[in-house]
Amino acid sequence: MTTRRKSVAVAAFAASAFVLASCGTAGGGGDEPTDEASANLADTITIGIEQTPDAYNANTADANSVYNTYVDNVTQGSFVQVLPDGTVEHDEEFGTFEKTSDDPLTVKYTFNDKAVWSDGTPIDFDDALLTWAALSGTHPSGEKAEDGSEPDLFNAASTNGWAEVEMLQGNAGDKSFTMVFKQPYADWEVLGSGFMPAHIAAEQAGLSTDDNGAELVKAIQDNDTAKLKKVADFWNTGWAYEADLPSLPDIALLPASGPYKYDNASNGTLTVVKNDKWWGTPAKTEKLVFKTVNAEEMVQALQNGEIDQFDPSNATADMVSQLEGLGDAVKVEKGESLSFSHVDLDTGKGGKFEDQRVRQAFAKCIPREDLVDKFAKPVFDGAQVLRLHEYLPAQAEYEDVLSQVPSAKLYDAVDIDGAKALLKEAGVKTPYDITFRFAGQSQLRADQVALIKASCDQAGFNIKSTPDNDVFTTLTHPGEWDAAVFGWAGSGLIASGQSIYVSKGAQNYGRYSNAKVDELWDQIVQVTDPADAVPLKAQMEEQLWSDLYNITLYANPGLTAFSSKVTGPAYNPTQYGGTWNAMEWTKSL
Amino acid sequence: MLVFVARRLVVSFFIVLASTALMYVLVALSGNPLQRLLEYNGPGRAERIAARTRALNLDVPVPGRYVLWLQDVGRCIVPGGDDCTMGLDAQSRPVLPQLQSAIGSTLRLVIAATVLALLLGVITGIVTALRQYSTFDYGVTLIAFLCFSLPLFWVSTLLKQYVAIDLNSWLANPEMTYAALLGVALIAGLIWAVVIGGERRTRLIVFGVSAVATFTTLFVLLTTNWFRRPTMGLLGILLIGLVMAFLWAALFAGLRPRTRRVLYSALAAAAAGTVVVALAGPLMRSMTWWSFIAVSLVIIGVGVAAGLVGGGHVKRLAAQIGGLVGVTVVVLMAIDQMLGAYPYVYRRTGGRPIPTTGSETPNLDGNFWQTNLDLALHLLLPTLAIMLISFASYTRYTRASMLDVLNQDYVRTARAKGLNERTVIVRHSFRNALIPLATLVAFDFAGVLGGAVVTETVFGWSGMGLMFQRGLTNVDPNPVMAFFLVTAVATVVFNMIADIAYAYLDPRIRLS
Numbered sequence A: 001m002t003t004r005r006k007s008v009a010v011a012a013f014a015a016s017a018f019v020l021a022s023c024g025t026a027g028g029g030g031d032e033p034t035d036e037a038s039a040n041l042a043d044t045i046t047i048g049i050e051q052t053p054d055a056y057n058a059n060t061a062d063a064n065s066v067y068n069t070y071v072d073n074v075t076q077g078s079f080v081q082v083l084p085d086g087t088v089e090h091d092e093e094f095g096t097f098e099k100t101s102d103d104p105l106t107v108k109y110t111f112n113d114k115a116v117w118s119d120g121t122p123i124d125f126d127d128a129l130l131t132w133a134a135l136s137g138t139h140p141s142g143e144k145a146e147d148g149s150e151p152d153l154f155n156a157a158s159t160n161g162w163a164e165v166e167m168l169q170g171n172a173g174d175k176s177f178t179m180v181f182k183q184p185y186a187d188w189e190v191l192g193s194g195f196m197p198a199h200i201a202a203e204q205a206g207l208s209t210d211d212n213g214a215e216l217v218k219a220i221q222d223n224d225t226a227k228l229k230k231v232a233d234f235w236n237t238g239w240a241y242e243a244d245l246p247s248l249p250d251i252a253l254l255p256a257s258g259p260y261k262y263d264n265a266s267n268g269t270l271t272v273v274k275n276d277k278w279w280g281t282p283a284k285t286e287k288l289v290f291k292t293v294n295a296e297e298m299v300q301a302l303q304n305g306e307i308d309q310f311d312p313s314n315a316t317a318d319m320v321s322q323l324e325g326l327g328d329a330v331k332v333e334k335g336e337s338l339s340f341s342h343v344d345l346d347t348g349k350g351g352k353f354e355d356q357r358v359r360q361a362f363a364k365c366i367p368r369e370d371l372v373d374k375f376a377k378p379v380f381d382g383a384q385v386l387r388l389h390e391y392l393p394a395q396a397e398y399e400d401v402l403s404q405v406p407s408a409k410l411y412d413a414v415d416i417d418g419a420k421a422l423l424k425e426a427g428v429k430t431p432y433d434i435t436f437r438f439a440g441q442s443q444l445r446a447d448q449v450a451l452i453k454a455s456c457d458q459a460g461f462n463i464k465s466t467p468d469n470d471v472f473t474t475l476t477h478p479g480e481w482d483a484a485v486f487g488w489a490g491s492g493l494i495a496s497g498q499s500i501y502v503s504k505g506a507q508n509y510g511r512y513s514n515a516k517v518d519e520l521w522d523q524i525v526q527v528t529d530p531a532d533a534v535p536l537k538a539q540m541e542e543q544l545w546s547d548l549y550n551i552t553l554y555a556n557p558g559l560t561a562f563s564s565k566v567t568g569p570a571y572n573p574t575q576y577g578g579t580w581n582a583m584e585w586t587k588s589l
Numbered sequence B: 001m002l003v004f005v006a007r008r009l010v011v012s013f014f015i016v017l018a019s020t021a022l023m024y025v026l027v028a029l030s031g032n033p034l035q036r037l038l039e040y041n042g043p044g045r046a047e048r049i050a051a052r053t054r055a056l057n058l059d060v061p062v063p064g065r066y067v068l069w070l071q072d073v074g075r076c077i078v079p080g081g082d083d084c085t086m087g088l089d090a091q092s093r094p095v096l097p098q099l100q101s102a103i104g105s106t107l108r109l110v111i112a113a114t115v116l117a118l119l120l121g122v123i124t125g126i127v128t129a130l131r132q133y134s135t136f137d138y139g140v141t142l143i144a145f146l147c148f149s150l151p152l153f154w155v156s157t158l159l160k161q162y163v164a165i166d167l168n169s170w171l172a173n174p175e176m177t178y179a180a181l182l183g184v185a186l187i188a189g190l191i192w193a194v195v196i197g198g199e200r201r202t203r204l205i206v207f208g209v210s211a212v213a214t215f216t217t218l219f220v221l222l223t224t225n226w227f228r229r230p231t232m233g234l235l236g237i238l239l240i241g242l243v244m245a246f247l248w249a250a251l252f253a254g255l256r257p258r259t260r261r262v263l264y265s266a267l268a269a270a271a272a273g274t275v276v277v278a279l280a281g282p283l284m285r286s287m288t289w290w291s292f293i294a295v296s297l298v299i300i301g302v303g304v305a306a307g308l309v310g311g312g313h314v315k316r317l318a319a320q321i322g323g324l325v326g327v328t329v330v331v332l333m334a335i336d337q338m339l340g341a342y343p344y345v346y347r348r349t350g351g352r353p354i355p356t357t358g359s360e361t362p363n364l365d366g367n368f369w370q371t372n373l374d375l376a377l378h379l380l381l382p383t384l385a386i387m388l389i390s391f392a393s394y395t396r397y398t399r400a401s402m403l404d405v406l407n408q409d410y411v412r413t414a415r416a417k418g419l420n421e422r423t424v425i426v427r428h429s430f431r432n433a434l435i436p437l438a439t440l441v442a443f444d445f446a447g448v449l450g451g452a453v454v455t456e457t458v459f460g461w462s463g464m465g466l467m468f469q470r471g472l473t474n475v476d477p478n479p480v481m482a483f484f485l486v487t488a489v490a491t492v493v494f495n496m497i498a499d500i501a502y503a504y505l506d507p508r509i510r511l512s
Helices: A003-022 A066-075 A125-135 A200-202 A208-219 A225-238 A295-303 A317-322 A356-365 A368-376 A398-402 A416-426 A442-461 A471-475 A515-525 A530-547 A578-584 B002-028 B034-038 B045-055 B062-077 B095-129 B134-149 B152-172 B177-197 B200-223 B235-254 B257-279 B289-310 B312-348 B368-406 B409-416 B419-460 B466-473 B477-505
Strands: A025-027 A044-050 A080-082 A089-090 A095-102 A106-109 A176-180 A259-264 A269-274 A287-292 A330-344 A430-438 A461-468 A483-489 A551-562 B176-178
Touching: A044 A066, A044 A295, A044 A578, A066 A259, A066 A269, A066 A287, A066 A578, A080 B177, A125 A176, A125 A200, A125 A208, A125 A225, A176 A330, A176 B368, A200 A287, A200 A471, A200 A551, A225 A356, A259 B152, A269 A368, A287 A398, A287 A430, A287 A442, A295 A317, A295 A398, A295 A551, A295 B152, A317 A330, A317 A416, A356 A416, A356 B062, A368 A430, A368 A442, A368 A551, A368 B466, A398 A530, A416 A442, A430 A442, A430 A471, A442 A461, A442 A483, A471 B034, B002 B062, B034 B045, B062 B477, B095 B134, B095 B419, B095 B477, B134 B368, B152 B419, B176 B177, B176 B200, B177 B200, B235 B257, B235 B312, B257 B289, B289 B312, B312 B368, B312 B409, B409 B419, B419 B466, B466 B477
Parallel strands: A044 A287, A430 A461, A430 A483
Antiparallel strands: A025 B176, A080 A089, A095 A106, A106 A176, A259 A269, A269 A287, A330 A483, A330 A551
């Protein structure tokens, strides 16, 4: 071929190629018929969680992963459900309960007549009695621990509440039981949960399960430590999963009492299916799959359809912008969670903030609006400065209580001159050195302290920004810190905040002490009607703000993100997490 | 030799001991293991703190805790020692079972990536060495250095976006504009032209042929909706098998009349292997690992037999190549079956078969091929990510080592005495060029084991990396130490293996 002919050939090739190129596409075929041509609802919804669930029995001290709750919401029934705004709703399908007396506080519970575990065994008195035995802390093991204390047979995560309950009276097979409290307990309404299948525990401990668990009931009533030890051993560890959930233990040991029952697990992915023995409103989707995905990888997994919903434990502005980039394929619901950020001050004797005027000066110079704008609003537009300690904006009572606490609004705006004046009045030498501690791993906290320093140094403070990898140990050593910024994870319960605010409370790191606050708390923890706690807490808040216990910043923003194919998920700031209503979710194909 | 091994083992033991002590102290001092619990303000705070203190022996000072940990490990070394837990994690669970399941999945990830990177890296390295200072050489050098400098987490995110999310969307409706088709064809033509090289005229022909071939293939695949219902079929296995048989014979035996019989027996092996695949057809649906191994052995056996029968005076070589052809047919068979399983996996994953995270699709309920295709698809992204980075170093080392050998006097002698180019390169140069690579592979394997931390975290793979990473963030020393113990032991052992292998491969080196 001569050069000339070659170029002609190349030109012809190129020309024909471009003609082809300009006219459309190759390939692209229709969809093949699907197997379920008639169904337009998918049978599986996949939920992304950041860590694997670690136990069927989430009531032990070792099973402290919140991700157990995500599963338990749909597999384990209870008498109450806590709604996203913190209000308590009775779950009449599981059973009913009512307060029958205030003195002593007495509550009568009745399981639904049709209530059975997913293996067919009725849910009745032995289950309730085992729950009391395990959670009341009344079964000393008889062995002394090294520190001299005597651990209970049951390694319960918490004995709060149940410890105040007398042994439940009744007979094996009863569908109802009565809780009689030794002394009033404010959160009595949420105690009716955490029931484990007593027949499984009895069987595994070598006890007979005949007559509705009569042998176990007798063992508990007679306080038969030898028998109870075996039951407790199984209760403590027998229901734990292997780390990272490579598989489930024998399914027969894991009966469910909710709309879903356990099916299988492999490589950190847990599947639950509709419970065919569930007597209440059936779940809407056949299967729920809990898939463990690293927090940073959730968005791409959602985009690729590998998960349908997730609920980040730590929502960041980055995540929000990534999610927004996905457009209509994904829906995002945001809100304020029940955990909140605050600045604690060492108010004890000899502390830098012993003088109330210095505390007030500090509160006046902290740019709370700015902090909210920079650190909370990028995630949730509606974020606001937090003005209370015991109620958060996500809770229904917040506005009502806030209106009764005038002092809470004194420090909304930055007032450098006011702060200077207060420092002068207090007679402290400026610049006033403050060792300001925060979690060393957190860039967020470092940025926040920098912002506070920029403002407060103008007022006469000299903030020494001190990252600390072990803040909580430092906090227990007075003198090593003057101020610290960190978060509290609120529970929405009435009584749980006590140890933060009373004199010598375990988490009262700033050594705050006020007789009136102590006395109010004594009353709060004993109210029997939640409504009675509100005015008491309002008084307590007023005292905290006028004394300036600490400076609350904002409720940490949170979100839930889900594929637009899924209907039902809604943001839930309580500790029950995003799956609180998962039995109602549906997914279109 | 024995003395050498014994001495190395003793020294290695103390190295591991010292490094674990250092590591343990560093992890134990990296934070407060009770941090999360101290931040927690719900019920049961004190009980949880007490439970964790017991599990991690937090009431003992750090050096004491290290000794306790050594005891826990010691129980695993002493034969018959019970209570072998390697310590408890922060949730009071024994570490050993976690380590066992983690090692399994990490090895799956690392072995696939290392082998693939090695194969590709060595091939590319040799070609670049043979085409030194060509466009191809420069191109590969550029890519290799690019891969070297890429941070893994970033590659991973890109891979997820383009190879998973975008490719999945494309697979849902596989079509290309003619302009795109043409573009792909031209690029393919260019690459082949540069790889094969030679005269201007040769290069033009190669360019034309491969561009047209690529265009036609893609066009046919697209218009027959192949990407939705991919298939290869027996005919495909036979054709590709024959081509591969020809290539293997040409590469390892040459096409001289003297070794013509090798070629014929290789082709016969491919054909016979395909026949076995056809006969095994009914077994395919209910395949298990055992029947798969059995079928594979039969196919390879048939290949070897074809070589022995047809090889004549070069029987041994023919049998080896026949075996290689057999392996090729087995691989083709597996690919064919997995392609057949694709529509099922496609449907079960909701039309998005390539995952970005995890190691399997839950509740797949598939047969042997469907399950393995799903596993392979889950391995795709992490393997690519690890491979891209190891591949770069293998390419560079192979190229350098091959160039070194090619300039040796004995290679010049071989050429001078009239040996053909194939023999010079395959027999005399390539084998010797592999010696330094043995060291590299041994080191690299231990390195990749440690380097899997990032990959596993990013791809939600629950292996040792995840265990390490989670242990470290929770200041939970025992899982971290379990990970560290494995990598430390792997490093010293592979180090020793490399030294022994070196002495074995290179007669000039003696162990003493």
